[in-house]
Amino acid sequence: PPGRKVLIVYAHQEPKSLNGSLKRVAVEELSKQGCSVTVSDLYAMHFEPRATRNDIVGCLQNSEEFNYGVETWEAYKRGGLSNDLIEEQKKVQEADLLIFQFPLYWFSMPAIMKGWMDRVLVQGFAHEFPNCYDSGLLKDKLALFSFTTGGSREMYAKGGISGDIRYVLWPMQHGIMHFCGVKVLAPHICFAPEYVSEEKRKEMLIAWAHRLKTLWKEEPINCSPEWYFK
Amino acid sequence: PPGRKVLIVYAHQEPKSLNGSLKRVAVEELSKQGCSVTVSDLYAMHFEPRATRNDIVGCLQNSEEFNYGVETWEAYKRGGLSNDLIEEQKKVQEADLLIFQFPLYWFSMPAIMKGWMDRVLVQGFAHEFPNCYDSGLLKDKLALFSFTTGGSREMYAKGGISGDIRYVLWPMQHGIMHFCGVKVLAPHICFAPEYVSEEKRKEMLIAWAHRLKTLWKEEPINCSPEWYFK
Secondary structure (H helix, E strand, O other): OOOOEEEEEEOOOOOOOHHHHHHHHHHHHHHHOOOEEEEEEOOOOOOOOOOOHHHEOOOOOOOOOOOHHHHHHHHHHOOOEOHHHHHHHHHHHHOOEEEEEEEOEOOEOOHHHHHHHHHHOOEOOOEEOOEOHHHOOOOOOEEEEEEEOOOOOOOOOOOOOOOOHHHHHHHHHHHHHHHHOOEEOOOEEEOOHHHOOHHHHHHHHHHHHHHHHOHHHOOOOOOOHHHHHO | OOOOEEEEEEOOOOOOOHHHHHHHHHHHHHHHOOOEEEEEEOOOOOOOOOOOHHHEOOOOOOOOOOOHHHHHHHHHHOOOEOHHHHHHHHHHHHOOEEEEEEEOEOOEOOHHHHHHHHHHOOEOOOEEOOEOHHHOOOOOOEEEEEEEOOOOOOOOOOOOOOOOHHHHHHHHHHHHHHHHOOEEOOOEEEOOHHHOOHHHHHHHHHHHHHHHHOHHHOOOOOOOHHHHHO
8 A cells, every 4th residue: 555665675686587577576566556665686785694793883892702693782772783784774664564585595595685684683673582573673564475496386395305385484484574573474485487488487477466466455374383384 | 433524614703602612622523533624614714605696607508697506507517616616515525524513593594604505505516306305416425503592492492482493404404405415413402502601501512522422323313304393
């Protein structure tokens, strides 16, 4: 609906890829609805995935023994995180919905996107004990994982060789988003687009655009072990 | 035993950390046994986690539409991967055992180590359809995930708020190592070292050294859904 803000965190090297098209479809459809859409195009930004001392501007609390979690927490509180992190945190703060668009790499997100999670979702900003899970600091936001796979739907079935696709969603949806209080919409998965016809790939784009039309009416999943491992 | 080769892939910024000590203990104990031990200290190496066109030396198969998986596969076959990848692949090829030592970040490995997986375990080198899972190209090797957590053992229990710790092992052990044919030894987990006494942390190091003494007699786990989700 008009006024809603969406951040798309996008990780693919090639604009012409299906991931690139899925991202474009989302920007177009959501903009048409009157949403304001921001894209973090991680490869184009040369986004830094490594969690290092460079993420803290100025002095460390303890320069004798570097503790990334503690130092970024302290830096966040005094406004001393590096600019790229402050930028991303602003985008997250303003967003009602986070869409993560990526190809599944090794049962997880590509390292460049994992680095976004590792570095942006700093303690104090996204969570702060005991404010985690349902009381995480990013509650009232929604997230949606939209990704492509190499393996087929059959491989990722419950009895399939790669196991239920929901198994791979646990760390991402529950371990990251739910931990920060974010409610999770059902994932959007395009299975094995490299092994289907151009026609089928077009249908995948149409299906995504179609889903986005009624996205704001969707209820979040019940993000508990039952959803994943029932 | 003498002659066995071990590669430790290590991801922590601080040598004085518990992860740093666990790595050192492994180098010492395994060297004492007569093993030859190599360490890939990812932060110290400024290891590149991003999967990009830079990983391919020379021309691309299809420069109109970049496909990382296809291009690295082709580059591997003609010896055209970037030097840092060739180096890591050599270390993997020579190793009998791979130990991954890291702090758990967001229910997974830090991005810098995920980047190692994304970039080093190239098709053609680590797997090549239909040579995956039990017939993966790295069969006859062993892997062991050794990591520290922020959450306690209780949080990572089956009924705990963070779910069974085995849930987070599925993508890493099954989705990556088993996929490449590598047999997986039981993980080594130090729960919440930041919240225990110095004394307890010392015990954690002793326990690791102790386990390593009989490591070569261990049987791999049965890396199937039952182990993770029974």
